Amino acid sequence: MSNLICSLHDQALELSKQYLACEKELLEILVKIEAKRVYLEQGYATLTEYSQKALGLSRDVSWNLVTIVHKSKAVPELKQAVQRGVLPLSKARQIAPHLTKENSQKFIKLAQTMPREKLQEALARECPKVPSVEERARVINATQAELSLCLPKEVMEKIRRAQDRVSESQKKWVGLAETLEQVVEFYLQHKDPKERAKRHEVRKSKAAVKTIQARRTVREFDGAAISHELDFRPINKPIAKIPSKNRVPIPAGIRHEVIIKNAHQCTYQDPKTKLRCEKGRFLHFHHKLPVAKGGTNALENLTLLCSAHHRLEHYQGSA
């Protein structure tokens, strides 16, 4: 072997040793940052957001680290195995979602010895709900994405039945991708808050033609002093009960208008990049002026935030 090849190999060995050592130290620091919620102090809603935006880690690396940090709270053996250098991060990430106190020893041992695919199969054998193939969605070109997932047999049979119905209604053979598209479209038409809000708008404009009436009644908060609690109800859940005797539930019409106004998306804007949060799930209604300070359910006082940014907003509001 020439001197040059030997030297390149030695350099690569040395650097990867440092790289792996850094990875372990970073995990240790992130565990402390999570425990003290340092990311909130720095203006980030979650540890994931902090590690990507403040630390500049890639999506995959930060996802691996954060998943291990979170799981290590319940199963510290996971973090310890990574720190001892006996478990690579990617494997730790793979077993983390399925790890419990009871199975941790067994799974950590399996992860040390098995290649990724075999490990996934072993997880599937041991935990009935784990698919033998990892779920994956990846964009393959400007207009298409590839989805791979594992389904229970009964679900597949139902999809085949749906495929038959879609084929019948279109009077031609329809593939699985188009069937899925139709099924998803149908589901969203009925369940998506954005679609429901649009229907509400249509109904409202029809009603307005028939009769002239007050557009809406904004029920003012009655002013009693209550502490402002986080309203963590997902927005597509009907209001089952009034959370506090002083708090007036947001009327359905206003809820729909808030959804339409904000395109059913979190309204948090990153102060540095000015980019808006893209989350469209688990959204909460947030009173800009808290109810406890006299904030009302008026459209102008309401906005949508994802759960992480809702928590951040209240953290900063109370700081």
Ligand SMILES: [Zn+2]
């Ligand atoms: Zn709020």
Ligand SMILES: [Zn+2]
């Ligand atoms: Zn958000």
